[in-house]
Amino acid sequence: MNATTTKASAPAAAPQRQQQRGSYWITTFGCQMNKADSERMAGILEGMGFKPASDEHRADLVLYNTCTIRDNAEQKVYSYLGRQAQRKRANPHLTLVVAGCVAQQEGASLLRRVPELDLVMGPQHANRLDVLLTQVENGQQVVATGEHHILEDITTARRDSQVCAWVNVIYGCNERCTYCVVPSVRGAEQSRLPQAIRLEMEGLAARGFKEITLLGQNIDAYGRDLPGITPEGRRQHTLTDLLHQVHDVEGIERIRFATSHPRYFTERLIDACAELPKLCEHFHIPFQSGDDAVLKAMARGYTVERYRRILERIRHRMPDAAISADVIVAFPGETDVQFRRTLTLIEEIGFDQVNTAAYSPRPGTPAADWPDQLSEAVKVERLQELNALVERTARERSARYLGRIEQVLVEGSNPRDPSQRMGRTRTNRLTFFPASGPAKHPGGVGGRPSQPGDLVNVRIEQVRAFSLTGMPIS
Incomplete structure (x- = not known):
């Protein structure tokens, strides 16, 4: 899982600032839920008087919003924490926070592993960050992982x-x-x-x-x-x-x-x-495995046939709909035949994108204790074969866009080429195009260069597995 960072961007609706408290840095691991939580916590920090830092290693407060879905994401957190703990030993005024799922899972044991931490807080406590930091400022080392009703809070998020x-x-x-x-x-x-x-x-x-x-x-x-x-x-x-x-x-x-x-x-x-x-016309519906016995062992509660019927209904009502999914390979006991059924399902359906992962045992889950765990070599081999198929299938799905005119919502400039805008089609395909097209194809809206928030018609001229390039048309 990749880590993303909360950086300075459009300010939130201005909260009442209490005082200037220095700078903050948030690194986010994992899913969209974590990213949304990080935006809310960034808004709370700015409402308290913190400002975004330009460098993680110069920030006065560092917060890691963590993910525990897979072991590699969890280990990456500990690697990041080790560097910050070393920094804090030289600078005791640094505030070090671990939030999210690793925090919830490990709780107080995180303090024993990383005693430099000031605050450990689970996902249900994201809206209480200001209260918890006040306790830290009063000299406490805080663990907040108890069951907590999530309060309504719609004013503080600082959107990326x-x-x-x-x-x-x-x-x-x-x-x-x-x-x-x-x-x-x-x-x-x-x-x-x-x-x-x-x-x-x-x-x-x-x-x-x-x-x-x-x-x-x-x-x-x-x-x-x-x-x-x-x-x-x-x-x-x-x-x-x-x-x-x-x-x-x-x-x-x-x-x-x-x-x-x-x-x-x-x-x-x-x-x-x-x-x-x-x-x-974009649906993200994880299927996890193409074999009914594996789905039953996973306790997913549906069959492959049930999954197929859902997608048939979607494509009957919306023929051009994009379908993305999640899949896990090398689940305990998965045979080569069962793995091949997953590959077959991907080929049959033709997914636009699939998030892939090899099974990773997670502490406290039933499957982690099962005796029929597969070797790392099998996991790597199956994941590589799966990824190759997913990329081929995505490229085949992308081919349908060539020559079409797609409506793209402009999200910003291409970070690798500022002369290009980037945005997404309704089917969630990332699309790049010139901010201002040639004279016969004036870019943007009403002839002006396109801006974030514009809806631009783009003729697709180049297709790749996961993105498109085109020319804006009037």
């Missing part, structure tokens, strides 16, 4: 993008997949009220944001912890209902959602996505 924003709709996860540590570190499901979600989206629209991604560890479970039954006898609050309730927020041009679980992905949800114009 000026165009696209995450909006959490449900926290936690009630699933019990045998390989996954998420439920134990992120807690039980907690759905936000639709009114609060819509209010946050209206605030983002007022600040110029154009695209919203609704987030949940298992977003299809949204609302099942909220009270209410419709006259037809179904739950009053579902993801489908939420999409209808927030779709007409003025100023928001595109809406996405992630991450979905095949067990709860309904035809009603698919129909809503086909009928609501702002819903993008």
